[in-house]
Amino acid sequence: MQDSPDLGDRGDAVCVVGAGASGLTAIKNLREQGFAVDCYERETSVGGAWNWRHDRSPVYAGTHLVSSRPLTEFPDFPMPDTWPDYPGHGKVLEYLERYAKHFSLGDDIWYGMEVTEIVPVGDGRWDVTIRSTGGGTTRVQRYAAVVIANGHNWSPVTPEIPGDFIGQVIHANAYKDPARLRNKRILVIGGGNTGCDIAVEAAQHADRVWHSTRRGYWFAPKYVGSRPADQLASERAPSWLRRRRQRRIAADLTRWGMPAPEHTPNERNPVVNGLLPHYVGHGRIEPVPDVARYDGAEVVLADGRRIEPHLVITATGYRPRFDFAAPELLDADEHGRPDLHLHVFARTHPTLAVVGLVQPDSGLFPVAHWQSVAVARWLKLRARDPEKALAVQREESKRPLESWSRRRVVPARRYWFEVGHVDYLQAIESLLVRMEGTK
Structure with a gap:
């Protein structure tokens, strides 16, 4: 690790923000195209969200992948065949550390350095302000391009629930160990993958578990027979066949009191959790509606029922934050949602991109x-x-949004960046072919 980069103009070099999985692969692929790279990472090691030693990491002790190993690994650096189908967070971090070492990516990473501002200065170039997280030293360097890879699962969104609650309320990003669940009554708010995973973990440790969801979801198991379910859906089959397979394995839990989904299984990514139906069906998790308010030791539900949890865990997602970039650089709307082509390319700044x-x-x-x-x-x-x-840029701008994004049903924040990976990768492939055809 170097102490500090050279000051001043970095010429044709590219600045990468963040050394998590997206930042690491950005460094590697930029270097393979001949670019010099400076990557700035505010922490002291790689891994991003998968390094639970980082203060912004949402990972907890029981975190495992919800996608299977072959569909999670980088295409040019496979995970060991001896690893489980769904590795835990420790193995995922080990994998990222191996990846960084294999490609010597650490040579281009400046640890303990945080990007605080990026400013366009004409001709596609950028002035990047960097601050040392240790001593607060600030400097400005000029780059030919900026690639943002700081992740979007680190700034928690906490629901605004009226009233006062004398018990404990934490966001899911503060939940780390099931020990705090034992011998307690737990209310989990939120129906995404994290909320369902924590509800399942609570069912194994807590005295009682309520699971509050605002809307209905489709649930997909991790396995169909002995095969990871996502491998069936990923096969390069016609889209109608993939949709049929998705409908066949997806389930709703309305008969146990969960809200009915307002969309088909193909219009939104399902929650991947085969154990939630098991514990709901066995009475260890009680589905309840949205929370209306707090009232002392009680939580009042939307249907008027009152429950008395010791601990409320709000698994209500994260807000994408790019504090160092003015909203107009990413064409962000009033809610903070960036408008990027393929969720990657800034529309008005051709040398600014977001990965991941x-x-x-x-x-x-x-x-x-x-x-x-x-x-x-x-x-x-x-x-x-x-x-x-x-x-190429003009031609790409004509691509229909529906060809690579899913925005047809619910405009909620959790759906902003959803994509079906087969259709999405085909859109990326089309762009790559188009660029290759310009030679």
Whole structure:
């Protein structure tokens, strides 16, 4: 690790923000296209969200992948065949550390350095302000491009629930160990993957568990027979066949009192949890509606029922935050949702890109890999032949949103970045072919 980078103009170098999985693959693929890279990581090691020693990590002791190993690994660096189908967070961190070491990515990472501002300065170049997290030292360096890879699961969203509660309320990002669940009554708020995982963990340790959800969801098991379910859905089959398979394995839990989904299994990514129906069906998890208010030791539900949990865990998601980038750089709306082509490319700043800002129905790592390949090749094409790059940009801007994004049903924040990974990767492949065709 180096103490500090050289000051001043970095020429054709690219700045990468963050050394989690998305930042690591961005470094590698940019270097393979001939770019010098400076990656700034506010923590003292790689891993991002998967390194639970980092203060922003949402990982807890029981965290495992919800996508199977073959659909989570980087395409050019497989996980060991001896690893389980769904590795735990410790193995995922080990994998990222191996990946960084194998490709010597640490040579380009500046640890303990936080990006505090990026400003366009003309001709596609950027002034990047970096601050040392140790001593507060600040400096500005100029780069040819900026790739943002700081993740979007670290700034928790806490629901605004009226009233006062004398028990304890924590967000899921503060939950780390099931020991705090034992011999307690637990209310989990939130029906996403994290909320369902924590509800299942609570069912194994707590005295009683309520699970509050605002809307209905489809649930997919991790296995169909002995095969990971996501591998069936990932096969390069016609879209109608993939949809049929999805409908066949997805289930709703309305007969146990959960709200009915307002969408089909194909329109939104399902919650991947085969144990939630098991524990609901065995009475260890009691589905309840939305929370209306707190009232002392009680929680009042939307249907008027009152319950008395000791601990409330709000698994209500995270807000994407790019404090160092003015909202207009990413064409963000009043809710903070960026408007990026393919959830990657800034529409008005061709040398600004975001890697990893997606929620696929499979693993993120291979998607981030191909995103960063596309970014690296785009920047190379723009430097080599700006006119052809502009032609590609104009053509890409005509691509229908529905060809790569899922925004058809519920405009809620949790759905902002959902993609079906097969269709999405085909869209990335189309862009890569188009850029290759400009030679």
